[in-house]
Amino acid sequence: MTEMTGMTSSAGPIVVVGSGLGGYTLIRQLRQHDPARPVVLVTADGGEVYSKPLLSNALAKHQTPESMVQKSAEAKAAELDVRLINHCHVHAVDPDARCLDTSAGEIPYGDLVLATGARQRVIVPAEADARWIDSVNNLDDYRRWYAKLESGVSHVLLIGAGLIGCEFADDLMHRGLRVTLVDPADWPLARLLPAALGRTLASALADNGADVRTGRHVAQLVRHGRGFTATLDDGSRVHADLVLSAAGLVPETALARSAGLVVDQGVRVDHRLRTSDPHIHAIGDCAQTPAGVQPYILPLMAQARVLAQVLAGGDARLAMKAMPVVVKTTSLPLTVCPPAAGSAGRWEIDGHGRHLRAVFRGDDDAPLGFALAGDSTAERAELGRQLPPLLA
Structure with missing residues (x-):
């Protein structure tokens, strides 16, 4: 565990849980408005600075886990003048005492920011062990995934043809791997694209080598030696070396629930990113703003700018214009x-x-x-x- 001691304040420190893009962007913005208030950053991982959105096309860019790291956690903490507590798991929030119960002991706060992000929804078919199925949602996941790909893999079964799933499929094919892409929807990106564009994407992925099985789901998954055999609901079978689930994101709301906060699809926040407790805020993929959950970069940046001003004593309100999302599929x-x-x-x-x-x-x-x-x-x-x- 690494710690960097910060200053103390009668207002109490701002404690940020989560060292992803949301947490670091918020702290950087906050330092522009308030360079002195103590900030504590608590994270379950190492806290290295990297671009999470690039995880789904890192192979095409020839990125190893090491080359993805832009700055060490210690260097970033020193740059932002924060106390860093990494490799630390937060068990619960006590809003009455304004304190976190963590693997590093109790951590008091004046204001708390939940920047816990979202986890990949992992689909576990019948007869399967969840440990057989990979997902890539952070740098540690990518380290494990990259090591497996280096072990002579040739075919990946990818469950989920949403935005992340299609990006991963494209990326794996760039590496020269065979990909079978399975999704129960009738076309890829069904929540974002009309049928004509979705089927055009399916055709483009297929032209680059993907075996696209839309309108299907994995009914059964069994292990054979180092590989797997998946039986789809139409009775067809797919033999693969690895199975990757990219079936969508689920906001991380466990800590908010432990604090008794209002939680719907995500942690409910108002125009100032305040939860139902005025001393607890949420930002990024875990937050449900009045516009809903927005798991994209531009809304996160807008949230960080507003919350930084609010925490510094300002009266900013969240407003967001239409924010287009670029899908990183070079096939189309x-x-x-x-x-x-x-x-x-x-x-x-x-x-x-x-x-x-x-x-x-x-x-x-x-x-x-x-x-x-x-x-x-x-x-x-x-x-x-x-x-x-x-x-x-």
């Missing part, structure tokens, strides 16, 4: 900006070949979202300006 470049959940309307699609433009229009014909493929992705800025704000 994509940019998506989905309409708000439950929006009434229709998709209008035009373009040719794989260069498609889909705009979701409401009942009043106003654009509410879009999905762009191929060369049409160049229109993302112009279309983004036409959309209503994500949160006003």
